[in-house]
Amino acid sequence: MLKLEKVSKTFNLGTVNEKKVLHEINLELEEGDFVTIIGGNGAGKSTLLNMISGLYPMDCGVITLDGEDISLQPEYQRAKKIGRLFQDPMLGTASEMQILENLALAKRRGKHRGLSWGVSKSEKEEYYELVKSLNLGLENRLTTKVGLLSGGQRQAVTLLMATLQKPKLLLLDEHTAALDPATSAKVLSLTEKIVNEQNLTAMMVTHNMKDAIDIGNRLIMMYDGHIIYDVRGEEKHNLKVSDLLKKFEEASGEEFVNDRMLLG
Amino acid sequence: MGLFYTYLGAVDLGLIWGFLALGVYITFRLLDIADLTVDGSFATGGAVCAVCVLNGIHPILAILASIIAGFIAGAITGLLHTKCKIPAILAGILTQIGLYSINLRIMGGRANLPLTTANTLFNDIATSLNINKYYVTFIIAILFVMVFIAILYWFFGTELGSSLRATGNSEQMARSLGINTDTMKLLGLMISNGLVGLSGALNALYGQATDVRVGTGAIVIALASIVIGEVILSSKKNNFALSLASIVVGSIIYRIIVAIVLQMGLNTDDLKILTAILVAIALTIPVILGKRRQISTYKKLTGKEIDKNA
Structure with a gap:
């Protein structure tokens, strides 16, 4: 599915x-892999x-997504x-535009954008049901x-937008880090639900080790620009936070002193 | 009656320069780009239209040619900005400066062209129908304004128009949704300067002359119109067509203010400083009002707390 060389x-x-x-x-993701990525600040997560998203160009290497070499493609492609x-x-939505308009823009990801109406009538009903499924009361707004x-509401809407047109790959860059604990948990469970329902291939950066263990089928630990630990399946689910800390100390030769990761 | 015509003339001019304000609104408000091309492309619109009608081309076709000239001017700024990565303000200034020479070339090396011998639409219709020119201009300009606001309203409601608005509002989001933001900026700058070219053309026809310096300070006049328009609309419900209309109304009000101060004996040389002050004040008022509101709310709420505790 995704291959980095x-x-x-x-x-x-x-x-x-x-x-x-x-x-x-070097990294290879199977179809349906949900990978969590942990590591200290500056590890390269x-x-x-x-x-992968093409936000800025890489120096060298090859990225293949769904059989296509995307190494030199611009971000929008x-x-x-x-x-x-x-x-x-704030980055994932357009603040001056309506919820409807934002969703409609996302619905056309990868599609031709022409001179038909930006939001069609039939879409409105579809979005009503979809937003209702968020249970945030936004369907009437x-x-x-x-x-x-x-x-939190914006992040939930962004999650809908990112998955409205089923992506080959979903990239979540600490998407709950700026939210309060309750909202964060809500957005996270919503993420799991959508990824499972649509059987998406996803990568999630997190600072919360417990989340990293509980969510997804594969875990990657990064340190100083290297992948130092890659674990999947049963072995991953049996991990404990203390195991991860030990792993980190082994690989880096230093203690894992980051309150955010320990307390999270 | 003379005074009435003075003010009707101001309204006419406001409608004609309203297209300039609409064009600037697209870049300044929707795309969040300060595009200084307009000072040049306004004069280009006038020059192209003037040369066309002097060569016997029908004014409507001449107006179309001016719009296309505006598209091209916008495209140059757009390419400088998106392909050459020159900051938008500088890209606009470069095009503007370059256009000064181009405009002189278009006008055959002359700094101004009188159009008294040519068909200038408003005058000819006025003569043939035997109606006063100010009325004729008013009706034609209103029709133009309505048609173009309708087109803009439609366009910015389409998939393409929404993508353009998204680019101005949240560029990172737009790209992450697969929108080519460079293309959108290019398109926005072209549409904007197309409208500015149209405005320049109508201005030349209306004034029966054009000058290579006619666009100097156009950006400031456009901003004045936008700001005045937004002040009028500030309390009303948000509707895009209404926003566009209010900008044209802002342009008319600006012209009426100018007519009043000229009536009161202001030297025309002092108009530009007046406009600059007007824009500066109009942009400052919301800031001062906001601060005063915040302080009065603070005093009210804090005062209550202190009363309760006393």
Whole structure:
């Protein structure tokens, strides 16, 4: 489904601030894999996702998605196959546009955008039911501008948008990190539900080790631009947070001192 | 009666320059780009139209040619911005400066062209129907405004138009939904300058002359119209067609203000500083009002708390 071969990225190449964030990453995802990615700050988790989505170009390597080499495709072209959620809830939606309009824009991901109406009548009913399934009471506010919604509501809408047109790959970059614990849990369970229902292939960056263990069928740990641990299936589900900490210490030779990851 | 015609003339001019304001609204508000091409493309619209009618081409075709000239001017700024990655403001300035020479070329090396001998639409219709020119202009300009607002309303409701609005509102989202944001910016700049070219053409026909400097400060006048229009509409319900109409109304009000101050004896040389001050004040008022509202709310709520605790 997704294959990364020797993908590398260095920021500020040739300056004193030069930082190699990804070292020849090799990774292969099966269809239906739901991978959680953990690692300390600066490990390269977000950069890995950004390389796949094409947010900025990679230095070298090959990325193949669904049999197509997307290494040199611009971001908007890759977006035809990739659904994305950002850490910042403001990034995934257009605040000055209605909920309906946002959904309609997402519905046309990968499709031709021509001169027919931006939101057709039949779509409105479809979206009503869909938004109702979020259980946030937003179905009666479909013509509200998204800017008036809370961060959690916006992230829930963005989740719908990313999966409205079934993506080949769903990229979740700490998409619940900016939300309060209750909202975060809600958005996370919604994520699981949608990924399972549609049998999506997904990658989720998280700082919460427990979530990383509980969710998905595969877990990847990153450190300093390398994948240092890759575990799946039964073995993954039997993991404990303490196992992950030990793993990290073994690989990095330092203690895992990040309150956010321990307490999360 | 003379005074009445003065103000009807101001309304006419407001309608004609309303297209300029509509064009700037597309870039400034919808795309969130400050496009300074307009000072050049307004004059280009006038120059192209003037040369066309002087060569016996029908004014309607001349207007179309001006719109196309505007498209091209917008496309140049768009390509400089999206392909060459030049910041939008600078890209606009480069095109604007370049257009000054181009406009002189179009006008055959002359800084101004009188059109008294040519068919300038408004005048000819006025003469043939024996109605005053101001009325004729008013009716034609109103028709033009209605047609173009309808087209814009339709366009920005389509898939393509929505994508353009999404690009201006949330570029990262637009790209993540597969929208080619560079194409959208290019398209927006073209449509915007097409409207500006139209405005320049109508202005040349109406004034029966055009000048290579006619566009100087056009961007500021457009902003004044937009700001005035938004102040009028601020309390009303949000409807896109209404927003567009209010900008044209803003343009008319601006012209009436100008007519009034000129009537009061202001030197025309001082118009530009007046406009600049007007825009600065209009942009400042909402900030001051917002701050005052916040302070008065704070005082009210805090005062109550203190009373309760006393």
